[in-house]
Amino acid sequence: MRRLPTMRIVSITEGEMPPFGGSTRAVRTPRVLRVIPGAAERARWLRTFDPVTDFQNSPSDVDELLNEALDGIRAAVSADTAAVLLLDPAAHFLVAAAARGVESEVRQGARVPVGKGFAGRVASGRAPVIIDEVTAESVVNPLLISAGLRTLLGVPLLAGDVLVGVLHVGRLTDRSFGPADTALLEEIASRLALALRTRTTRSEREAAVALQRSLWPEALPAVPGLEFAARYVPAGNGGTSGDWYDVLTAPSGATWVVMGDVAGRGLAAAVAMGRLRSALRAYAIEVSDPVELLDRLDRQLQHFDPGVMATVLCAVLDPLGRVMRLSTAGHPPPVVAVGDGLPPVMMDLPVDRPLGVGRLRPRRATRLALPPGATVCFYTDGLVERRHRPISDGIAALEKSMFGGHAESVCARVMADLVGDEPVDDDVAVLVMRRLPVDESRSLVTRMPAVPASLQPLRQTVRTWLGDLGADRVPAEDLLLAIGEAVTNAVEHAYGPRPGEVVLSLVAEGDLAICTVSDTGRWRSPRGTLRGRGLTLMEALTGTLDVARGDAGTTVRMTRSLREGGR
Amino acid sequence: MTTADVVVTGTDARVRTVAVTGEVDLSNVAGVEDRILDATGNDLLGLVLDLTGVDYLDSTGLKLLFTLAVRLEISQITLELVVAPGSSVQRVLEMTGVGESVPMRTAD
Numbered sequence: 001m002r003r004l005p006t007m008r009i010v011s012i013t014e015g016e017m018p019p020f021g022g023s024t025r026a027v028r029t030p031r032v033l034r035v036i037p038g039a040a041e042r043a044r045w046l047r048t049f050d051p052v053t054d055f056q057n058s059p060s061d062v063d064e065l066l067n068e069a070l071d072g073i074r075a076a077v078s079a080d081t082a083a084v085l086l087l088d089p090a091a092h093f094l095v096a097a098a099a100r101g102v103e104s105e106v107r108q109g110a111r112v113p114v115g116k117g118f119a120g121r122v123a124s125g126r127a128p129v130i131i132d133e134v135t136a137e138s139v140v141n142p143l144l145i146s147a148g149l150r151t152l153l154g155v156p157l158l159a160g161d162v163l164v165g166v167l168h169v170g171r172l173t174d175r176s177f178g179p180a181d182t183a184l185l186e187e188i189a190s191r192l193a194l195a196l197r198t199r200t201t202r203s204e205r206e207a208a209v210a211l212q213r214s215l216w217p218e219a220l221p222a223v224p225g226l227e228f229a230a231r232y233v234p235a236g237n238g239g240t241s242g243d244w245y246d247v248l249t250a251p252s253g254a255t256w257v258v259m260g261d262v263a264g265r266g267l268a269a270a271v272a273m274g275r276l277r278s279a280l281r282a283y284a285i286e287v288s289d290p291v292e293l294l295d296r297l298d299r300q301l302q303h304f305d306p307g308v309m310a311t312v313l314c315a316v317l318d319p320l321g322r323v324m325r326l327s328t329a330g331h332p333p334p335v336v337a338v339g340d341g342l343p344p345v346m347m348d349l350p351v352d353r354p355l356g357v358g359r360l361r362p363r364r365a366t367r368l369a370l371p372p373g374a375t376v377c378f379y380t381d382g383l384v385e386r387r388h389r390p391i392s393d394g395i396a397a398l399e400k401s402m403f404g405g406h407a408e409s410v411c412a413r414v415m416a417d418l419v420g421d422e423p424v425d426d427d428v429a430v431l432v433m434r435r436l437p438v439d440e441s442r443s444l445v446t447r448m449p450a451v452p453a454s455l456q457p458l459r460q461t462v463r464t465w466l467g468d469l470g471a472d473r474v475p476a477e478d479l480l481l482a483i484g485e486a487v488t489n490a491v492e493h494a495y496g497p498r499p500g501e502v503v504l505s506l507v508a509e510g511d512l513a514i515c516t517v518s519d520t521g522r523w524r525s526p527r528g529t530l531r532g533r534g535l536t537l538m539e540a541l542t543g544t545l546d547v548a549r550g551d552a553g554t555t556v557r558m559t560r561s562l563r564e565g566g567r
Numbered sequence: 568m569t570t571a572d573v574v575v576t577g578t579d580a581r582v583r584t585v586a587v588t589g590e591v592d593l594s595n596v597a598g599v600e601d602r603i604l605d606a607t608g609n610d611l612l613g614l615v616l617d618l619t620g621v622d623y624l625d626s627t628g629l630k631l632l633f634t635l636a637v638r639l640e641i642s643q644i645t646l647e648l649v650v651a652p653g654s655s656v657q658r659v660l661e662m663t664g665v666g667e668s669v670p671m672r673t674a675d
Contacts, residue, residue, distance in 0.1 A: 452641060496609030497638040524610055527643050 066098030079169035229407035242269035253319030330354030382426035494521025588620030
C-alpha cells in the first residue's frame with residue numbers, strides 16, 4: 001500500500017486542492033502573502049541577495065546570468081538546490097537551463113511537459129507550488145528524487161504576463177518552505193524573468209539575423225547562357241523577415257528560380273523560411289513542374305508548420321534556358337523586358353493562393369518564352385510597397401526603372417530608383433535573371449573539377465552554346481560527343497587520385513567551332529576497356545584533332561563546322 | 568599528439584605498396600592523405616595500402632579510404648587494403664562496409 005504523505009497545515013491555503021494525495025499545495029499568491037513578512041524584512045532579504053539583485057547589470061550571457069543568480073538564490077532561501085527550467089519556444093516543455101545542487105538536471109537535458117509533475121504544474125498554474133514530501137507521485141523528474149530532496153518550492157518566472165520558465169529550490173532536510181520563502185522567491189523570480197526575457201529577445205534577434213544570413217545563397221550558380229544578380233536589404237528597424245530567393249540547377253538540367261516571403265518577422269519567420277527553403281530544394285530535384293512543386297510545398301507546410309503562411313513564386317527554365325514556366329502562390333509577378341523596343345511590363349501571371357492557407361482551386365502555370373537578351377526581375381513586396389504610396393505606383397515605378405541589359409546593371413538601377421536613400425520598413429529582395437544575347441556567347445571558357453560529376457553540367461553548357469549559335473543537329477551531336485570524350489579522358493587519366501581541373505574553351509569563328517580541352521596533369525596512355533577509342537572517336541567526329549602533351553599538361557584541340565556537310 | 572608514418576615499401580614500380588603505421592584521426596588525417604597521394608602517381612597500375620601497423624583509425628581515416636577508393640577507381644588504378652588479422656582496424660573496416668567496396672586481405 002502506498003504510504004500516504006503527511007499533510008502540513010499552513011496558515012495560507014487559498015488556492016487549488018492538492019492534486020496528489022495531499023502531498024503538494026498550490027498557493028495562489030494571495031494578497032496577504034505579498035505583505036508578509038513585511039516590507040522592512042523583505043527589504044532585508046533582498047539585500048542579502050544583493051550580488052545579483054540587479055540582473056540588468058549582470059552578465060549578458062544567459063548561462064552565466066543563471067548560474068550567478070542560482071548561487072544567490074540558494075543562499076537567500078537557505079536551499080540546498082536551485083534550478084531554472086525555461087519554456088521551449090512552442091511552450092510544450094520546460095527544459096532545464098541551469099541548476100545548482102542538481103546539476104545532472106542540466107547535464108541530462110531534463111525536460112518536463114507543461115502541466116505534468118512539479119515544475120509542469122508551476123508553469124500551467126502560473127502560481128507557486130510547495131511540495132512538503134518529495135515522492136514519485138509528486139514529482140515526475142526522477143533526478144529530484146535521486147538527489148535526495150525532501151521539500152521543494154517552485155515559482156513561475158513571469159515577465160509581465162509572459163511565462164518564461166520555472167524557478168525551483170529544494171532542501172535535503174524536512175524543513176519546509178514557508179510563505180516568507182515563497183514571497184521572496186517570487187520577488188526574485190519576477191526580476192530574473194525580466195532579465196531573461198530581455199536577453200532572450202536580444203539573442204533571438206541576433207539568431208534570426210545569423211540564421212537568415214546563413215540561408216541566403218552565398219553565390220548564385222553559374223548557369224550557361226544565363227546571368228543572375230541579386231540584392232537583399234534587411235528592414236531598417238533591425239528586424240528580419242522571412243524573405244528568400246534561390247537559384248538552383250536540377251539534375252535534369254532545368255534551372256529553378258524562386259522568390260518567397262514567409263509572413264511574420266523575427267526568429268520564427270527565419271526558421272520557417274529555412275525549413276521551406278530546404279523542402280523546396282528537396283522537391284526541386286524530384287519534380288519538373290512549378291505547380292506540382294508548389295502543391296507539394298503547400299502540403300509540407302500545412303502538415304509540419306500549421307499556421308505559417310508564405311508567398312512563393314516558382315519559375316523553372318528548360319535545360320536550354322529558352323522557356324520559363326512560372327506559377328505564383330500569392331507572390332507578385334515579375335517585371336519582364338522581352339524583345340527589342342518593347343517597354344518592360346509586369347508579367348500577366350494569374351496569382352494563386354499563398355502556401356499554408358488551404359485548398360481552394362487548382363494552381364496555374366504560365367509559359368514565358370525567353371529570346372536572347374530577355375531580362376526578368378523578381379522581387380519581394382518590400383521593393384514596391386511603401387507606407388505612403390499605393391503598391392500600383394511602386395509597380396509602375398519598377399516597370400519604368402527596369403530595362404533589358406546586364407543583370408548587375410539592372411539590379412543596381414532598380415535599387416537606386418525604388419529604394420534610393422530611403423530606409424526601408426520591410427525587407428527588400430531583388431533577383432534579376434537575363435538570358436545572354438548570342439553575340440556575348442560566341443566564345444566561352446569554363447573550368448571544372450576533373451571528376452565524373454562535371455560531365456553532365458558540361459554537356460549542358462555545350463548544348464546551350466551550340467543552340468545559341470544555331471548549329472545544325474548532326475554537327476552539334478558530333479561536337480557534344482567529341483568534347484565529352486576529351487573531358488572524360490582528362491577526368492580518367494590526367495591526375496591519379498589527386499584532385500585536378502579541366503578547362504574547356506569554345507570559340508566560334510564564322511561557322512567553325514574551335515574546342516580546346518586542357519588539363520595540367522601528366523599524360524599517360526589511355527587504359528581500361530575502351531583503351532584508346534576515345535581519341536579515335538574524337539578524330540572521327542571532328543575531322544581535325546590535335547593533342548599536345550607536355551610537362552605542364554595535355555591540350556586537345558578540335559575543330560568542326562557548325563553546318564551540316566561542312567567540315 | 569597523434570602520429571602516423573607513411574612509407575613506400577614495395578619494389579614493384581607499377582604496383583606500389585604504401586605502409587601506414589601509427590594512429591590516424593582528425594588531427595593528422597590530412598597529412599597522412601597527402602603522403603599517400605604523393606606516393607600514388609597516375610602512372611601506377613595499382614596501390615596496396617598496408618594498414619597492418621595502424622593502431623587506431625577513426626571515421627576521418629575511413630573517409631580518407633573511401634575517397635581514395637573512389638578516386639583511384641576513376642583513374643583505373645586498383646586498390647588493395649592489407650590489415651592485421653583480428654585487429655581493430657580490420658573490425659572497423661568490416662563494420663563500416665569498406666571491405667564491401669575495396670578488396671581487403673589480412674596480412675600473412
